[in-house]
Amino acid sequence: MERFNERGMLIIPNPVRESSASAKILVAGRLFCPNGHDLISPRALFDGHPGILIKAAKGSRRGCIALSPVYGSTSRIVLDIDLVKGEIMDLYCPACDILLPIHSPCSCGANLVALFTSKHPDFTDCIAICNRVGCINSHILINDEVISLSMIDTF
Numbered sequence: 826m827e828r829f830n831e832r833g834m835l836i837i838p839n840p841v842r843e844s845s846a847s848a849k850i851l852v853a854g855r856l857f858c859p860n861g862h863d864l865i866s867p868r869a870l871f872d873g874h875p876g877i878l879i880k881a882a883k884g885s886r887r888g889c890i891a892l893s894p895v896y897g898s899t900s901r902i903v904l905d906i907d908l909v910k911g912e913i914m915d916l917y918c919p920a921c922d923i924l925l926p927i928h929s930p931c932s933c934g935a936n937l938v939a940l941f942t943s944k945h946p947d948f949t950d951c952i953a954i955c956n957r958v959g960c961i962n963s964h965i966l967i968n969d970e971v972i973s974l975s976m977i978d979t980f
């Protein structure tokens with residue numbers, strides 16, 4: 826019964842807010858590195874949804890982290906690296922090790938890193954997440970428009 830829209834976003838009713846008929850959550854169904862590798866992996870599941878698997882590095886420490894694909898959720902699974910709150914990490918594709926590109930500065934002083942919604946990297950269609958541990962800033966950009974949480978509820 827899963828339904829993806831044309832951008833690979835899965836739109837499902839929000840089980841937490843069942844009482845409101847219009848409440849929906851947005852789940853990233855497809856995300857790619859600049860070389861077209863799929864960053865969504867069933868190795869880490871969040872409420873049954875495959876997570877976003879990326880490699881993080883800080884100095885000599887490196888390992889994989891899995892982020893919840895549910896927009897607005899800060900759930901994170903750390904697989905084999907210790908994260909320190911407030912630290913700024915370099916984020917890489919786990920398949921080809923390419924440094925994920927910076928979309929724009931985050932308001933916290935770190936950077937928003939782009940995860941592309943198609944195999945052809947385009948900064949106007951991406952999800953941007955902050956690379957500072959503990960910063961919950963993330964944005965979805967579709968056709969260069971920032972989709973805010975309140976707008977997602979209207980899907």
Ligand SMILES: [Zn+2]
Pocket residue numbers: 858859860861862918919920921922923
């Ligand atoms: Zn890659």
Ligand SMILES: [Zn+2]
Pocket residue numbers: 931932933934935936955956957960961962
């Ligand atoms: Zn930030």
